[in-house]
Amino acid sequence: MRWPLLVVGVLAMIFVALLVWRIFVLADNDKTKVDVARIHATKLTWGDINGTLPPDPDSAENNATPAGVDSNSNGIRDDVERAIYSKYKDTPRVVIAMLQYAKELQMEFTEVRNSETLVAVIQEEGRGYGCVNDDKKIKEIESLVLNNDKRLQFAEDILRKYMVSYTLLNEEDCDITL
Numbered sequence: 748m749r750w751p752l753l754v755v756g757v758l759a760m761i762f763v764a765l766l767v768w769r770i771f772v773l774a775d776n777d778k779t780k781v782d783v784a785r786i787h788a789t790k791l792t793w794g795d796i797n798g799t800l801p802p803d804p805d806s807a808e809n810n811a812t813p814a815g816v817d818s819n820s821n822g823i824r825d826d827v828e829r830a831i832y833s834k835y836k837d838t839p840r841v842v843i844a845m846l847q848y849a850k851e852l853q854m855e856f857t858e859v860r861n862s863e864t865l866v867a868v869i870q871e872e873g874r875g876y877g878c879v880n881d882d883k884k885i886k887e888i889e890s891l892v893l894n895n896d897k898r899l900q901f902a903e904d905i906l907r908k909y910m911v912s913y914t915l916l917n918e919e920d921c922d923i924t925l
Contacts, residue, residue, distance in 0.1 A: 779863045786858050786867040790922040791847040795821040800829055813901040814856040822850040822857075827891045840925045845888050847922050848875030852892040855902055865909040870916045877920035 804816035804825045815824040827849050835841045851872040859865045879885055893899050 779861060782858065782860070782864050783867040786854060786864060786871060789822065789850075789854070789871070791843065791850055793923065795823070795850070796843060796846055796923075800832055801825040803829060810895055810897070812856075813898050814853070815898075817853075822853055824849070824853055824892065826894075827853075827888075830891050831888070841884070843923050843925070844875075844878040844880070844921060845884060848872070848879050848885065848888050849892055851875040852888065855905060856898070859905050859909065862909040862911045865905060866911065866913040869913060873915040874918060874920045874922075878922070880920075 798819075801817075801819045802825070804818065809816045809824070809826055815826065817823065818825055819828075821828070823846055828846065831845045831849065832842055835845065851868065851874070854868045854871065855865075859868055876885060879888070893902055
């Protein structure tokens with residue numbers, strides 16, 4: 748007589764556990780949709796690049812995390828922003844394109860939490876790549892953004908963990924055109 752009640756009780760607990768798990772999955776799916784939309788809406792603006800350069804960050808603080816220091820909150824790590832501007836300040840179109848790509852690469856450290864957000868970031872990186880349109884400068888930006896073993900390992904880990912097939916966007920490459 749107790750066995751049937753025990754079986755029903757266990758099945759009820761399993762059902763409740765699956766129901767709770769499904770609620771969390773649906774909530775995470777909704778959050779992912781919001782995150783992907785935010786990633787695609789994040790564009791380089793004149794406000795991101797006009798004004799004073801951020802201060803040179805403390806090296807220890809900047810290298811303490813993969814994301815580093817972005818004191819002006821424009822989505823571009825301060826040391827990368829300063830390096831690009833100081834080298835190309837006389838060529839505004841190059842500065843703008845390189846900062847856009849740097850901003851999109853930086854999103855790997857700040858926005859990726861699953862396959863969908865990784866794809867959105869890679870799609871935006873594809874736009875930035877097209878905006879720069881110079882393999883030498885692309886490699887230069889990548890070496891600035893991925894400038895230590897911790898950052899390289901982080902980028903490799905998210906690719907290994909979340910990579911799926913995807914298609915690139917068919918949109919305008921440059922956020923700001925001169």
